[in-house]
Amino acid sequence: MAQYKIYGERAHLARVRTRLSDILHGCSIEFLKLPEEKRFHRFIPLEPEDFIRPADRSAAYTVIEISMFEGRAPETKKALLHGIMARVPEGLGIPVEDVEITVFETPMANWGIRGKTGDELVLGYRVGDAD
Incomplete structure (x- = not known):
């Protein structure tokens, strides 16, 4: 089980929601070995005045929170994080800093x-991760 909450500015999330969901789900399948049908994503669009970000982040700033059952090895979680951090910028053009x-x-x-x-x-x- 893994549930995703994705926070961002309303206009930005509206542009990327479907593709971002596909990237996150693909990473869940690949790195967490979740079945195809286990897609749980909640997008939380915020108005710019409600999503305060540091000056060095753009309007594409995206916060992803993943809730999951405990039990996976640190290497598995790191692989998931690295996969997302590589594929989101590559697939959506969002700077990795965002x-x-x-x-x-x-x-x-x-x-x-x-x-x-x-x-x-x-x-x-x-x-x-144990056999």
């Missing part, structure tokens, strides 16, 4: 999904 990502991990027992806690779910994919 892309910030944070991964939040929580125990599966702290999730409520489809009437069960995460640790009660039967998943069709692995969460951890």
Whole structure:
């Protein structure tokens, strides 16, 4: 499980939403080994006055928060982050300096999904990296 929240200026997100979602989902499939149907993206468009950014960031400044089950190796999370940081600028023309990502991990027992806690779910994919 991985859920994405994407924050940015309203006009910018409107231009890139579909392509950015495709990039993020492709990285989730490749690096986290999530199934194709596990796409959970929430775009949070903000007016410029509500999305204060440092002077050295452009109107394309994009903040991505990823919530996921704990259990993946640091190398897996770093591969995901590097993949996103490479593909977003390449695919969307957003400067890499304008892309910030944070991964939040929580125990599966702290999730409520489809009437069960995460640790009660039967998943069709692995969460951890161990064999």
